[in-house]
Amino acid sequence: MVSSHQHPPSRKRTILIVEDEKDLVDLLAYNLEAEGFGVLKAFDGVSGLEKARAEFPDLIVLDLNLPEMHGHEVYRQLSEDASLRQIPVMMMAARGMLAERIEGLSLGADDFLPKPFSPLEFVLRVQAILRRVERASVASDFTVGPMRFDKGNFQCFLDDEPLDLTKTELKLLSLFLERHGEPVERAQLLRDVWGNTGDVHSRTLDTHVKRLRGKLGQYSCCLETIRNVGYRLDLECDVCEAC
Amino acid sequence: MVSSHQHPPSRKRTILIVEDEKDLVDLLAYNLEAEGFGVLKAFDGVSGLEKARAEFPDLIVLDLNLPEMHGHEVYRQLSEDASLRQIPVMMMAARGMLAERIEGLSLGADDFLPKPFSPLEFVLRVQAILRRVERASVASDFTVGPMRFDKGNFQCFLDDEPLDLTKTELKLLSLFLERHGEPVERAQLLRDVWGNTGDVHSRTLDTHVKRLRGKLGQYSCCLETIRNVGYRLDLECDVCEAC
DNA sequence: GCAAGATGTGACAATCGTGTCACCTCGCGA
């Protein structure tokens, strides 16, 4: 129940291809579908924008040399919409000159693939983009064993008792929960809680862990030290009698 | 000069370059630093792994043709570690043949850049990857006009400047944002921020509103008083010159 | 314009949160 990170329920992901060469669209669609993707096709910018708005695809493949409306204009209009802006975009262009790649990436494209390209590399790059975006879903209120963490209200409950946590402790606990059951490195904790400015003494972390343990009460043993590595929070361990 | 448009990083990003050609490392480092990145350098796989573990960079640039330990082996060892696996990797290789690109991307690389390449394109691709990763973590965020509220990290940004908010101010602002553009009653604020125990003086709210306004800077007028009712936050009002 | 009540504002003391330190304990390898 914990590991929403490990194996997220694989929803079928949809790719919108905006490209006027029908043969190429079919080729790419074939390869994407073979990998289990759903494919939407648009052969010009206007219908591309329409389909994007209507279907909210997981990724948009955008050719720059479109009839009537240039790919850059399509991209600009996508960026205007707060929700469409979230969708990653892979740009393509016929010649794929350096200047063109640079312009595309500057605009905010997630990748730029110069034609011609291998369909296999294309699919792999699509997957590379989605792999990163996938790490998205962070529920605002989630429960692990006896702990309920309500990010919306900046509150945390243990056995239904509210925990009075400091902002620092909140961040710390939040990091432990994000990777519940696995070790979190000292360096990462220092970086994520205090920023990587390096102006915080490493021992400060120990103190805050101690304070956090104190507030965990009988569950304090669930926040275990991993020597030379960091700490691991496991609220469903079977070694302590609390769990 | 390249500029990042969406959300200029609030924290300085660190890039680890693992590459044995010192001249190339210096060139890339120069270009990254010019864009405000922090750069770590490693000239072989072993020290690359060490630095990755010690510093947890935001992105790793990994050359495949390394002395002693091949880049693939470095990548494999990175993937073994649950936390290092989260760091995006951009691979590079001398010739950058198709087969090599495909293998790299199949392994899980986020991008594969064949040498030789333009330093500008390199920097843009680094930024594209980080943008992508950031967008994933920003998914739980709440953006209204110039304000971005990152509940996951208990932080709030206004015009991309981090706001140093107290836990009380965080709750208060959070309530205003939840009902952005509409009035929020004093009684509700008192209840939701301080609990319904009624043991907090009503004037305390005024003081905290004042403090919050102070931190809103030029947008302070967007948090307007509604006499006998409460307050309303409207960050897209058209009366003040800030919006 | 006036009075009454609502809200803004600056100041204050008490409390809390934070980072650091000194000293202690523990685990591990020689």
Added chain:
DNA sequence: TCGCGAGGTGACACGATTGTCACATCTTGC
């Protein structure tokens, strides 16, 4: 068994945060 280094623990000083108050200012109805 010893020594070393990592981590635990309590204490401390400093600054941040908080709730309250007194007084200023504003709004509103008359």
